[in-house]
Amino acid sequence: MAIAKTRDTCAGCPIRHRAVCAYCDADELAMLERIKSYATIAPGAPIFFAREPMRHVATVVTGAAVLSRTLEDGRRQISGLMLPSDFIGRPWRDTISYDVTALSEVVLCRFDRKAFETILRDTPHVAERLLSMTLDDLDAARDWSVVLGRMAARERVSAFLLALARRLGTPDPKVPERVTFDLPLTREAIADALGLTLETASRQMSALRRDGVIETEGRTRVVVPDLLRLQEEAQDDDDGGELG
Amino acid sequence: MAIAKTRDTCAGCPIRHRAVCAYCDADELAMLERIKSYATIAPGAPIFFAREPMRHVATVVTGAAVLSRTLEDGRRQISGLMLPSDFIGRPWRDTISYDVTALSEVVLCRFDRKAFETILRDTPHVAERLLSMTLDDLDAARDWSVVLGRMAARERVSAFLLALARRLGTPDPKVPERVTFDLPLTREAIADALGLTLETASRQMSALRRDGVIETEGRTRVVVPDLLRLQEEAQDDDDGGELG
DNA sequence: CGGTAGTTTGAACCACTTCAATATTCGTGG
DNA sequence: CCACGAATATTGAAGTGGTTCAAACTACCG
Numbered sequence: 344m345a346i347a348k349t350r351d352t353c354a355g356c357p358i359r360h361r362a363v364c365a366y367c368d369a370d371e372l373a374m375l376e377r378i379k380s381y382a383t384i385a386p387g388a389p390i391f392f393a394r395e396p397m398r399h400v401a402t403v404v405t406g407a408a409v410l411s412r413t414l415e416d417g418r419r420q421i422s423g424l425m426l427p428s429d430f431i432g433r434p435w436r437d438t439i440s441y442d443v444t445a446l447s448e449v450v451l452c453r454f455d456r457k458a459f460e461t462i463l464r465d466t467p468h469v470a471e472r473l474l475s476m477t478l479d480d481l482d483a484a485r486d487w488s489v490v491l492g493r494m495a496a497r498e499r500v501s502a503f504l505l506a507l508a509r510r511l512g513t514p515d516p517k518v519p520e521r522v523t524f525d526l527p528l529t530r531e532a533i534a535d536a537l538g539l540t541l542e543t544a545s546r547q548m549s550a551l552r553r554d555g556v557i558e559t560e561g562r563t564r565v566v567v568p569d570l571l572r573l574q575e576e577a578q579d580d581d582d583g584g585e586l587g
Numbered sequence: 588m589a590i591a592k593t594r595d596t597c598a599g600c601p602i603r604h605r606a607v608c609a610y611c612d613a614d615e616l617a618m619l620e621r622i623k624s625y626a627t628i629a630p631g632a633p634i635f636f637a638r639e640p641m642r643h644v645a646t647v648v649t650g651a652a653v654l655s656r657t658l659e660d661g662r663r664q665i666s667g668l669m670l671p672s673d674f675i676g677r678p679w680r681d682t683i684s685y686d687v688t689a690l691s692e693v694v695l696c697r698f699d700r701k702a703f704e705t706i707l708r709d710t711p712h713v714a715e716r717l718l719s720m721t722l723d724d725l726d727a728a729r730d731w732s733v734v735l736g737r738m739a740a741r742e743r744v745s746a747f748l749l750a751l752a753r754r755l756g757t758p759d760p761k762v763p764e765r766v767t768f769d770l771p772l773t774r775e776a777i778a779d780a781l782g783l784t785l786e787t788a789s790r791q792m793s794a795l796r797r798d799g800v801i802e803t804e805g806r807t808r809v810v811v812p813d814l815l816r817l818q819e820e821a822q823d824d825d826d827g828g829e830l831g
Numbered sequence: 832c833g834g835t836a837g838t839t840t841g842a843a844c845c846a847c848t849t850c851a852a853t854a855t856t857c858g859t860g861g
Numbered sequence: 862c863c864a865c866g867a868a869t870a871t872t873g874a875a876g877t878g879g880t881t882c883a884a885a886c887t888a889c890c891g
Binding site: 773774775785786789790792793806 | 836837838839840
Binding site for chain 1: 654656658659662663664666667677678679680683684685707708711714715717718719721722724725726728729730731732733735736737738781782822824
């Protein structure tokens with residue numbers, strides 16, 4: 344397959360310059376190339392389970408996945424959305440405390456965890472890039488706590504849509520503040536990410552649609568006619584990129 | 588001063604084996620020793636401000652501080668509690684997105700940020716330790732999202748007290764499941780950490796006291812007669828150490 | 832001891848949840 | 862290509878946990 348072929352070489356990888364390998368030179372890339380392997384996960388399928396031994400760490404190449412924790416009584420919280428170039432796993436630890444589940448079909452670039460730990464020790468460029476990414480993720484997770492702890496339902500939904508618009512949105516060629524994207528999550532998953540019920544999440548999406556903050560097509564397509572307006576709804580003052 | 592004297596040498600540092608320098612050998616420690624400086628922050632005083640240039644990174648040596656974000660209308664969320672050995676700052680970035688404020692008198696072991704970035708490049712043991720700590724902090728922040736997103740007020744307060752008991756608690760020499768600690772935060776700050784109002788936080792503390800889950804002395808002293816009981820209240824199944 | 836910041840408690844209110852019914856989307860097979 | 866059906870989403874109405882507003886209390890510092 345042509346597509347699989349180009350994926351097999353790091354040089355042609357679509358996330359080459361954003362993933363954990365971003366800082367690598369040709370030699371280092373060759374070293375990673377030797378130990379990497381690809382895996383394709385079906386939509387809805389588990390990638391890792393909390394508390395179960397983790398043989399691999401991985402980078403999302405295409406698709407979307409979520410990190411989630413579920414309490415014994417079934418309450419679920421999604422604590423992170425993993426998109427292309429995001430890193431999944433915990434070097435130097437056997438387990439993680441959350442489940443990782445594919446939302447769409449996900450292609451992973453995987454490394455055996457032990458082998459990756461060796462790479463981290465021997466390849467400063469990989470270690471430095473992973474540290475930088477992890478610091479960013481930590482800042483994003485902390486920024487997100489204000490959404491979960493302090494924002495009203497409408498603000499939460501707005502903040503979530505804004506974060507997705509920033510990462511997934513395609514600007515209108517004629518009107519750059521107008522962006523379009525496809526929601527990779529169901530209403531239930533959105534609710535689980537925002538600490539709301541699915542009914543409240545749905546109602547707030549409807550309210551935002553009524554008020555002209557968003558337009559929707561089908562279940563998944565979202566158009567944001569004016570990003571600035573959505574930013575105001577989300578109480579977002581800065582111009583950076585957030586999302587846990 | 589005798590105390591200042593012992594603080595000046597890394598060898599006698601109380602957090603030598605838990606901080607970012609934990610993996611360092613004598614040579615590396617000497618290098619850090621050359622660029623470090625101590626700072627003492629008064630209770631309530633700011634350590635860093637969001638969006639303002641950060642000249643330093645630092646490790647908390649003694650005392651407690653919080654990371655917080657405040658929305659324009661005054662709503663505040665505390666996204667992290669910094670205790671001795673915790674690392675504050677963002678290498679390779681000029682600003683952070685949250686305020687850092689001392690709760691008690693805080694002693695910091697500071698490094699000029701640029702100098703620390705050089706250390707990170709030249710001293711794999713420091714980089715590796717910081718990566719490991721940051722990965723732990725990220726897991727803790729993600730674990731904490733289930734508290735903010737899905738837990739009821741009583742569970743939130745319980746989870747918070749449990750996290751503090753684990754990090755700050757002194758076990759009773761005769762009854763190890765009985766632990767005592769001093770709250771480094773006011774009720775208002777507890778509420779800001781948990782996404783509640785101070786009234787609700789206070790009411791839940793009172794309820795836990797009435798139900799015998801905790802005992803209190805004065806404003807700050809908390810006794811947990813049975814950690815297991817508190818764990819149940821906090822919906823906590825595992826035995827690890829959490830807290831954002 | 833007196834003053835004040837911090838805490839506790841009370842009562843009314845409201846945003847979100849819960850429970851329930853209807854509607855839409857979209858894949859599949861006729 | 863359309864009709865069917867299951868999954869997903871929307872909307873409605875009543876209930877409730879946490880907030881808000883208000884007042885009293887208490888710990889701790891000088």
